Amino acid sequence: QVQLVESGGRLVQAGGSLRLSCVVSGRTFSSGVMGWFRQAAGKEREFVAGINWSTASAYYADSVKGRFTIFRDLAKNVVYLQMTLLKPEDTAVYYCAAGRTSAIVAPRRVADFGSWGQGTQVTVSS
DSSP states (O other), X not given: OOEEEXXXXXXXETTOOEEEEEEEESSOOXXXXXXXXXXXXXXXXXXXXXXXXXXXXXXXXXXXXXXXXXXXXTTTTEEEEEEOSOOGGGOEEEEEEEESOTTSSSOOSGGGEEEEOOOEEEEEEO
């Protein structure tokens, strides 16, 4: 069983930066994908970014491309989401998730991820 614990969310002004962390425990990853999703109030959970654990190949939602960076620290078993040029529309609860299978390349659907953290709130003020 994989446990995921996110941290780093807080209130930040528009144009600012923030780094989220996700500590992964309970299983040692050698392959597969880790992802970040977000869910704004009253909206569905949406994909933000994903990273292949072994190759570090990353992919992003169009809405965050060029502003957010996902990366991982193999030694610490941590996945990060570096967010820059934040906008009020980035306000949401951000979730870390582990892909169900390494057979899916660059998964983006909620259903493709089987383990989730509790989420961390990011609020961007205008």
